[in-house]
Amino acid sequence: xxxxxxxxxxxxxxxxxxxxxxxxxxxxxxxxxxxxxxxxxxxxxxxxxxxxxxxxxxxxxxxxxxxxxxxxxxxxxxxxxxxxxxxxxxxxxxxxxxxxxxxxxxxxxxxxxxxxxxxxxxxxxxxxxxxxxxxxxxxxxxxxxxxxxxxxxxxxxxxxxxxxxxxxxxxxxxxxxxxxxxxxxxxxxxxxxxxxxxxxxxxxxxxxxxxxxxxxxxxxxxxxxxxxxxxxxxxxxxxxxxxxxxxxxxxxxxxxxxxxxxxxxxxxxxxxxxxxxxxxxxxxxxxxxxxxxxxxxxxxxxxxxxxxxxxxxxxxxxxxxxxxxxxxxxxxxxxxxxxxxxxxxxxxxxxxxxxxxxxxxxxxxxxxxxxxxxxxxxxxxxxxxxxxxxxxxxxxxxxxxxxxxxxxxxxxxxxxxxxxxxxxxxxxxxxxxxxxxxxx
Amino acid sequence: xxxxxxxxxxxxxxxxxxxxxxxxxxxxxxxxxxxxxxxxxxxxxxxxxxxxxxxxxxxxxxxxxxxxxxxxxxxxxxxxxxxxxxxxxxxxxxxxxxxxxxxxxxxxxxxxxxxxxxxxxxxxxxxxxxxxxxxxxxxxxxxxxxxxxxxxxxxxxxxxxxxxxxxxxxxxxxxxxxxxxxxxxxxxxxxxxxxxxxxxxxxxxxxxxxxxxxxxxxxxxxxxxxxxxxxxxxxxxxxxxxxxxxxxxxxxxxxxxxxxxxxxxxxxxxxxxxxxxxxxxxxxxxxxxxxxxxxxxxxxx
Numbered sequence: 001x002x003x004x005x006x007x008x009x010x011x012x013x014x015x016x017x018x019x020x021x022x023x024x025x026x027x028x029x030x031x032x033x034x035x036x037x038x039x040x041x042x043x044x045x046x047x048x049x050x051x052x053x054x055x056x057x058x059x060x061x062x063x064x065x066x067x068x069x070x071x072x073x074x075x076x077x078x079x080x081x082x083x084x085x086x087x088x089x090x091x092x093x094x095x096x097x098x099x100x101x102x103x104x105x106x107x108x109x110x111x112x113x114x115x116x117x118x119x120x121x122x123x124x125x126x127x128x129x130x131x132x133x134x135x136x137x138x139x140x141x142x143x144x145x146x147x148x149x150x151x152x153x154x155x156x157x158x159x160x161x162x163x164x165x166x167x168x169x170x171x172x173x174x175x176x177x178x179x180x181x182x183x184x185x186x187x188x189x190x191x192x193x194x195x196x197x198x199x200x201x202x203x204x205x206x207x208x209x210x211x212x213x214x215x216x217x218x219x220x221x222x223x224x225x226x227x228x229x230x231x232x233x234x235x236x237x238x239x240x241x242x243x244x245x246x247x248x249x250x251x252x253x254x255x256x257x258x259x260x261x262x263x264x265x266x267x268x269x270x271x272x273x274x275x276x277x278x279x280x281x282x283x284x285x286x287x288x289x290x291x292x293x294x295x296x297x298x299x300x301x302x303x304x305x306x307x308x309x310x311x312x313x314x315x316x317x318x319x320x321x322x323x324x325x326x327x328x329x330x331x332x333x334x335x336x337x338x339x340x341x342x343x344x345x346x347x348x349x350x351x352x353x354x355x356x357x358x359x360x361x362x363x364x365x366x367x368x369x370x371x372x373x374x375x376x377x378x379x380x381x382x383x384x385x386x387x388x389x390x391x392x393x394x395x396x397x398x399x400x401x402x403x404x405x406x407x408x409x410x411x412x413x414x415x416x417x418x419x420x421x422x423x424x425x426x427x428x429x430x431x432x433x434x435x436x437x438x439x440x
Numbered sequence: 441x442x443x444x445x446x447x448x449x450x451x452x453x454x455x456x457x458x459x460x461x462x463x464x465x466x467x468x469x470x471x472x473x474x475x476x477x478x479x480x481x482x483x484x485x486x487x488x489x490x491x492x493x494x495x496x497x498x499x500x501x502x503x504x505x506x507x508x509x510x511x512x513x514x515x516x517x518x519x520x521x522x523x524x525x526x527x528x529x530x531x532x533x534x535x536x537x538x539x540x541x542x543x544x545x546x547x548x549x550x551x552x553x554x555x556x557x558x559x560x561x562x563x564x565x566x567x568x569x570x571x572x573x574x575x576x577x578x579x580x581x582x583x584x585x586x587x588x589x590x591x592x593x594x595x596x597x598x599x600x601x602x603x604x605x606x607x608x609x610x611x612x613x614x615x616x617x618x619x620x621x622x623x624x625x626x627x628x629x630x631x632x633x634x635x636x637x638x639x640x641x642x643x644x645x646x647x648x649x650x651x652x653x654x655x656x657x658x659x660x661x662x663x664x665x666x667x668x669x670x671x672x673x674x675x676x677x678x679x680x681x682x683x684x685x686x687x688x689x690x691x692x693x694x695x696x697x698x699x700x701x702x703x704x705x706x707x708x709x710x711x712x713x714x715x716x717x718x719x720x721x722x723x724x725x726x727x728x729x730x731x732x733x734x735x736x737x738x739x740x741x
Contacts, residue, residue, distance in 0.1 A: 024447030036490060039484060040489075040490060040672055041672075042487075042673070044485070045481055046485075103588055106511075108550065108669065108692065108697070110549070110550025110551060110552060110694075111550060111669060112549070112550055139722075141585070141586045141589035141590065142582040142583075142584070142585035142586035142588075142589060143582070143586075144582075145581070145582035145585045145586075146580070146581040146582035146583075146585075146586075147581075149581035149582055149603075150581050175617075177480070194694075194696065194697045195697070195698070196697060217616075221550065221667075221669070221670075221672075222546070223667075223670045223671060223673040224669050224670065224671060225487040225669060225670055225671025225672065225674075225699065225703070226484065226485045226486065226487050226671060226699075227487070227669055227698055227699035227700070228671075230698045230699075231669070231697075231698075247547060248548070248550075248634065250634060250637075251548065251634040251635070251636050251673065252635075252636045252673065252676055253671070253672075253673035253676075254672075254673075256671070257671070276549070276579075440715060
């Protein structure tokens, strides 16, 4: 759907390559594309307008750095400004010196408050704290049951009452209970509500006044459109928020709402939700979301994820192999194993710049990895080291031995050869350094 | 209160923001470049999308160039007409053919599938149809309990398995049971899933296959529930769900907020999928048939 902004700008600036200063007309042509990209990414219209003006002022007359093309230079300015707008490094949740620290989750219906509450509770529990969840959503049918189920999955107690319809009283009670049970973090899962529902917003304010939370967290869906500014503005003005968690970032929405919400509230984005499972909560990194909004992939996330799986030494060994061009089927097999430990393959591929485009319409099958491994296992050691040995009859034998078809074997060999080519390209391309531990 | 008034009422907040903008634009009297740009802005901030917005604006420009539009009033009429025609004709959910009429409900997480099903069940029940709900969201914690509460409210029966069981098997049993009890409408709830997760989309395909095994003509309706708050990604959702299982209609929820749900223009234009229902509140009765003319009329009135 989205053409990479980088590619678009590169084509605009193709004729300009090598000129010294960024000219007004060039910058304007480029920013037209940037504007389109931001609007396609759901950044609010007014926010885009202000942003473009700011970038324009900065870009015109700027010298193009030696190592960059003019297109890259504009992208760099845009990217830097976006990062600045999205806030500095990721900030953490403030803890109260007098426990329990009360965290209040607020937001629209379906933004993901209940799931995110459980994820946060799990996060604190893993840090060695003693969180407790409070089922303060007394509106939605079975919301209490949902939180109880999630609580039992992560072994965190849930405070609830099925008899009350009064969230203010319930939340007040929960603090007493937390003190009694020596719980140091209290997470209040409030009911979803419309930002223009005066009655329910007043109720939320009453809850806040009654429990004086250390942090009010605004939970927002990353797929939100232009209205994100109105929603965030209302919640911030009427309730007062301290931080933001963006949910459903594992989809393919560009997440422009992040920029709109930041611009309107000036409050930090603390975490992002990246999956339905309870451990899928990640710290927020402005630079990653910026490049995602601009359609430039998320190489940093990939690197970090890779590093946690790969041991440094192994990574270095791989680096050597790639540089020495002695990348064998055995190495491929090792890497595949690692990849399987990193989570769903689509997630990983989508993080690679330019890949999300290329992967369009290609469904990635986890089972294919298993088949690939089986094929490699059926090769002789000599074959694994030298794919040129693999003639027709050898391929047939491998297919028989691995319980796959000749077509499968051909596919694996072809992929291997292409991978090898790609790795060479990585090596050859000036300016691109292969991140340490990259599995391919 | 007539349906039109009800719709206007439900859309009051949606209308307000948009109308204020459009009124402000048209109150100028003369049409100039700036007016057109402001109009484009109003369309974009309603989540119509940059491409659809440009198309609508180009249409107006062309009319002005040809001299067919001179004042703001005729511009407004032309715009209304163009936008209504983009949405096509009215297409509510109509029960037809062999019973049970099976509605498969799908969508991403948190759009309001279960709530929409609850309201839809109540509506069919109040029209005198017997309704059965299939609890195929076996993934989300307490989703089955939530559907049970709605079933009780609507006076519908429910077929459920254990949490974590095979959603396709639940759907199959729901249809078999409905056939047995001669029930008119089966509405199947499914777990919310992001359209980008291929294993989950495969699961959905399987649900559809198994539904067809139970009843070859079913599902007669595949309803994609879309949150009006969603931006351009809603088009992606519609595209990918449509590719996977074929969508026959859209239910646009949460129109009672300030979001405009303008993405339905793009969904209709790109995929030809009509909006059938709109959700304008949390009450049982806050599910309405979508009427393109009234929708646009209410936006501009």
